[in-house]
Amino acid sequence: MNKQQPPAAFAHTDSAHDSRYGVTPGYMPGFGNDFETEALPGAIPVGRNSPQRVNYGLYAEQLSGSPFTAPHGSLERSWMYRIRPSVKHVGRFRKIDLPHWKTAPNVIPDVTSLGQYRWDPVPFPKERLTFIEGMRTMTTAGDVHTQVGMASHVYLANADMVDDYFYSADSELLIVPQHGRLAISTEFGRIDLEPLEICVLPRGMVFKVALPDGEARGFVCENYGAKYTLPNRGPIGANCLANPRDFKTPVAAFEDKETPSRVWIKWCGQFHVTEIDHSPLDVVAWHGNYAPYKYDLRTYAAVGSITFDHPDPSIFTVLTAPTAEEGTANIDFVIFPERWLPQEDTFRPPWYHKNIMSELMGNIYGQYDAKPQGFAPGGISLHNCMLPHGPDRNAFDKATTDSWEPMKLKNTMSFMFETRFPQQLTEFAAKEAPLQDDYIDCWDGLEKKFDGTPGLK
Numbered sequence: 512m513n514k515q516q517p518p519a520a521f522a523h524t525d526s527a528h529d530s531r532y533g534v535t536p537g538y539m540p541g542f543g544n545d546f547e548t549e550a551l552p553g554a555i556p557v558g559r560n561s562p563q564r565v566n567y568g569l570y571a572e573q574l575s576g577s578p579f580t581a582p583h584g585s586l587e588r589s590w591m592y593r594i595r596p597s598v599k600h601v602g603r604f605r606k607i608d609l610p611h612w613k614t615a616p617n618v619i620p621d622v623t624s625l626g627q628y629r630w631d632p633v634p635f636p637k638e639r640l641t642f643i644e645g646m647r648t649m650t651t652a653g654d655v656h657t658q659v660g661m662a663s664h665v666y667l668a669n670a671d672m673v674d675d676y677f678y679s680a681d682s683e684l685l686i687v688p689q690h691g692r693l694a695i696s697t698e699f700g701r702i703d704l705e706p707l708e709i710c711v712l713p714r715g716m717v718f719k720v721a722l723p724d725g726e727a728r729g730f731v732c733e734n735y736g737a738k739y740t741l742p743n744r745g746p747i748g749a750n751c752l753a754n755p756r757d758f759k760t761p762v763a764a765f766e767d768k769e770t771p772s773r774v775w776i777k778w779c780g781q782f783h784v785t786e787i788d789h790s791p792l793d794v795v796a797w798h799g800n801y802a803p804y805k806y807d808l809r810t811y812a813a814v815g816s817i818t819f820d821h822p823d824p825s826i827f828t829v830l831t832a833p834t835a836e837e838g839t840a841n842i843d844f845v846i847f848p849e850r851w852l853p854q855e856d857t858f859r860p861p862w863y864h865k866n867i868m869s870e871l872m873g874n875i876y877g878q879y880d881a882k883p884q885g886f887a888p889g890g891i892s893l894h895n896c897m898l899p900h901g902p903d904r905n906a907f908d909k910a911t912t913d914s915w916e917p918m919k920l921k922n923t924m925s926f927m928f929e930t931r932f933p934q935q936l937t938e939f940a941a942k943e944a945p946l947q948d949d950y951i952d953c954w955d956g957l958e959k960k961f962d963g964t965p966g967l968k
């Protein structure tokens with residue numbers, strides 16, 4: 512159990528250094544821990560969850576991330592001690608439209624999702640857009656109503672969510688920044704996020720996003736299914752990959768602010784707004800294991816072959832959202848970081864393949880070794896299930912003639928949202944996003960080398 516008492520809350524001061532975003536956040540280390548944190552001393556009851564009266568005149572409330580009768584090892588809940596109960600943070604709802612944010616099932620009759628696709632970085636908008644308003648869905652998979660599948664999005668933002676707050680009843684949100692920092696204020700505390708870090712925001716948790724750099728672009732994987740967990744390590748054992756100690760959960764912080772505010776809610780693929788007269792981020796203290804967290808991708812300890820061949824790309828899995836079928840993921844979040852390649856007599860880039868998983872890739876920075884040209888930072892590619900893909904001609908030629916000397920892949924970080932389910936293109940992805948019509952031509956230069964005689968060619 513971790514316990515830490517930060518000095519203050521989301522203090523809206525007049526200080527020049529950070530008046531919009533409050534004090535510098537603090538964090539508690541560990542993945543899936545049972546945390547305990549309070550912004551005011553004595554706010555958490557000792558030895559009980561719901562006393563007759565809570566200190567400071569606070570209300571006790573539980574946020575559950577699992578059914579009450581789930582097996583003990585999978586129970587997820589946090590107790591919050593807040594200025595007002597959540598029933599005061601919603602009023603009458605009215606439906607609104609976020610036309611570019613789509614939810615599965617979302618099959619467009621005149622859009623062909625079967626194919627190998629790649630997009631240039633989606634350009635920043637001219638109109639004013641917050642993190643929520645600037646969400647652009649690229650693909651969907653599964654069915655939100657049965658809590659199976661996912662959606663992949665690009666976010667484009669140039670305005671702070673000042674008195675606007677959001678939560679998703681549909682999904683857990685995995686945020687992957689590519690350009691610009693995010694200051695994410697949540698019910699549980701604040702998370703500062705920059706490119707090469709990721710953040711996971713649980714289903715049902717209220718948050719808002721501000722932009723310290725004035726604009727931001729990145730990727731979001733919306734998980735309809737079981738929440739993310741660390742992958743089983745098998746013979747790797749206890750260490751390497753994403754180590755639990757490198758995940759950071761924010762310490763308690765709160766807004767005690769009375770100002771007209773709006774709470775946006777995503778529910779069954781629809782969006783609703785309710786208006787209130789105060790901030791809903793009023794949790795003074797909390798304890799439990801259902802909470803947001805961040806992770807620095809630079810702390811990922813990659814493993815691989817040190818003789819010949821190389822393992823499946825699953826060796827680079829940071830987080831996995833499992834299904835009832837063991838070993839089959841609703842979503843795998845996979846990264847391709849800087850790393851050494853020491854294998855002898857081996858084709859070192861990813862081999863040519865087609866598989867049962869659907870792979871949406873994004874480039875955070877640098878070059879991806881299997882596609883040295885055309886896959887720019889901020890770019891996206893999609894290879895749906897059972898669609899062949901692999902290195903282009905230039906990557907193939909280099910890989911088959913390179914020295915066997917160990918080499919380090921530098922200045923690279925790309926990722927993959929991989930799912931067992933087919934990913935359907937949205938109308939935005941097919942008709943508005945900067946699709947590279949000539950992407951499939953990258954394999955045109957691959958020529959027949961077979962001549963019926965033995966020996967290497």
